[in-house]
Structures are given as C-alpha cells and as structure tokens.
C-alpha cells in the first residue's frame with residue numbers, strides 16, 4: 001500500500017546527530033559527536049540495590065500505572081532537593097514529572113504555541129527543542145550568543161519587532177547554564193535583565209537546566225527560577241543518574257502543571273513508575289550527592305584534556321571554554337562549511353556534529369559541537385590532533 005501521511009510530517013526532519021550514528025560505529029572512529037553521558041558515571045551497583053529494595057517494598061505500585069503528574073513520594077523529595085541544590089522554593093503541586101525533559105519540551109511547545117506562532121530561541125540551541133517546535137509546526141526567531149550566553153541586550157528590540165509583526169513570542173527558551181551546544185553560561189546581570197524583559201512583556205521564560213550540577217570551574221550562578229517564580233524550569237535525572245531511566249521534571253505554577261497533565265494523558269498516560277521509585281530512593285538516600293562529585297571529577301579531567309589538546313593542535317579556530325556541562329563550541333575562523341568538512345574528518349576517523357544542526361534557521365556553517373565527556377583521554381588527544389589537521393587542510 002502507498003500510505004498517505006499527515007501534513008504534520010512536513011516540518012519534521014531527522015536530526016543530524018541521529019544520522020551521524022552510522023559513522024560513529026565504524027572501527028577506529030573517535031567521536032566527539034555524541035551527546036550521551038559517559039556510562040562510567042552510571043551508578044550501576046547502587047541502582048541494583050535500589051531496584052531490589054523498590055521491588056521488595058513497593059513492587060505492586062512500582063509495576064502499576066502511576067498518576068499523570070508523577071509519583072508523590074518523588075515530588076516530595078524533589079521539593080527538598082531543588083531547594084538545597086538550586087535554591088528553588090516550590091511545593092509538590094508545582095512539580096510535574098515527565099518522560100525525560102525532552103517530553104517537557106514537546107509538551108510546552110504544544111500547550112503554549114499554536115501552529116505558525118513564534119517563540120524565541122538562543123542561536124545555537126538544543127537540537128531536541130528544534131525537533132519539538134518542528135513537530136508542533138511552531139516557528140521561531142533567535143537571539144545570538146557570546147561567551148556570556150544569550151545576548152539579552154538584543155532581546156527587547158526583537159520582541160518589539162515581533163509584536164509589531166503581530167507575532168508576539170509565546171515563550172523564550174534558554175539553557176543559561178553550560179549551554180548545549182555552546183557550553184556558555186549566562187552571568188547574573190544578564191539573567192536579571194532577561195527576567196525584567198519577560199515581566200515587562202509578559203512572555204514566559206523556559207529555563208532548561210540539565211547540566212547545572214556539573215560544574216568544573218568558576219562559581220555557581222543562581223538559576224532564573226530562583227530569581228523569579230514565573231520561570232518554567234526543566235530538570236532531569238539524565239545527567240546525574242542515568243538517561244535510560246527517562247525521568248525529568250518541570251517546575252511551574254499549578255496552572256501550567258494542569259495543562260501539562262491534560263497533554264500527558266494523551267502522550268503516555270503517566271511516566272514510568274518503576275523509574276520514578278528508583279529516582280525517589282536515589283534522592284532520599286542521598287546517593288545523588290555521592291554520584292555528582294564522581295561525575296564532576298571524570299568530566300572535569302576530560303574537559304581539561306580537550307582544552308589542552310585544542311591549544312596544542314588547532315589553529316585558525318576559536319572555541320568556548322565551558323565551566324561545566326558536556327560540550328564545547330568551535331568556530332573556524334575561515335569561511336568553511338563544517339558539514340562538508342565532516343566528510344574529510346570521517347576519512348581521518350574523527351567525528352563531530354556540524355553546528356548547522358543547532359540552528360532552527362540561518363545556520364552559522366563554520367561551527368561545530370564537540371563533546372568532551374565520552375571519549376577516552378588518549379582518544380581525545382588523538383581526535384583533536386586529527387581534527388586540527390582537517391581544519392588546517394580546509
């Protein structure tokens with residue numbers, strides 16, 4: 001049969017990162033392309049113990065459907081964790097559990113924007129947000145970034161011109177801390193400015209913070225949510241426990257949570273009960289506080305190895321020097337298309353994600369994202385050396 005598919009598909013395209021996977025599996029390939037946490041950080045023994053306890057103590061409910069807004073025990077623990085960790089004050093009624101924060105991005109795009117509406121993004125931005133907007137036929141305008149994240153100084157003018165065109169932005173999406181893909185962190189004054197503008201024009205800010213706990217240098221900057229309760233905050237266990245458990249959360253007003261609840265009933269009824277019990281025990285027993293420093297130690301070392309290798313082997317390019325997270329952003333000083341360059345890189349057995357993947361529109365082609373947390377230390381050195389050669393020959 002020749003199937004006829006819906007118009008919804010017109011906007012969707014497979015991400016460049018997924019398409020890269022086939023190359024990454026080639027023998028001898030050194031990949032800086034992945035976005036996956038290093039499996040060395042997975043607390044497998046602890047999860048094994050927790051899993052047993054969960055089945056013993058809560059088996060009947062852990063294997064049952066859960067409530068749509070998420071396990072109350074977990075939400076109660078998250079209230080304490082998020083206060084201690086990020087100074088965010090909220091109650092369990094403000095926490096909505098999602099199947100990873102990716103689901104939250106899809107759901108927020110759906111509940112806030114109609115097809116054809118516009119939102120404001122950072123350029124570059126998280127590729128999963130681009131997919132979520134495309135799946136909902138939502139359009140965007142972007143604000144550029146410098147080493148201090150979104151150039152908030154340009155935001156008000158952008159909003160004014162969008163309003164003038166009858167397209168008031170439905171929300172502003174930002175990853176202010178250790179941004180994916182760029183690795184930048186927004187300082188406090190810009191955060192305050194962003195909130196000021198959001199309040200003035202009554203445009204909600206969505207703060208996506210999957211990497212906030214992974215700081216290797218510099219000092220903590222308050223989350224937007226801790227500065228302003230109207231901010232919609234996204235957290236996840238993916239980078240501080242394990243992404244396979246697919247557990248994330250939104251912190252928002254009860255009004256927003258109730259709309260997410262309506263949508264989630266259509267998406268998957270409820271999140272994975274078993275994973276939520278595991279996350280609950282992981283928080284309650286303080287295992288998260290043992291795990292984070294171990295992850296930081298590993299990732300910090302790998303970041304340093306990559307930065308040193310870049311200094312040693314790469315000319316004609318500049319790159320971010322992230323204080324945390326998993327990625328850095330490299331810009332070739334010449335007018336080189338990094339998508340085309342990838343073919344040469346693959347020949348030399350090194351892979352990265354071309355920067356174009358991280359722009360909803362108007363990509364900067366001479367950019368690329370490098371993940372520094374996955375490869376072995378020696379491979380990071382070799383891979384950057386190879387990349388330096390590829391860039392030199394370009």
Ligand code: PMP
Nearest residue numbers: 100101102126180236238243248
């Ligand atoms: N937002 C950002 C900025 C991310 O980098 C990621 C993971 N790569 C996600 C959201 C989604 O994470 P998850 O669905 O695993 O919670």
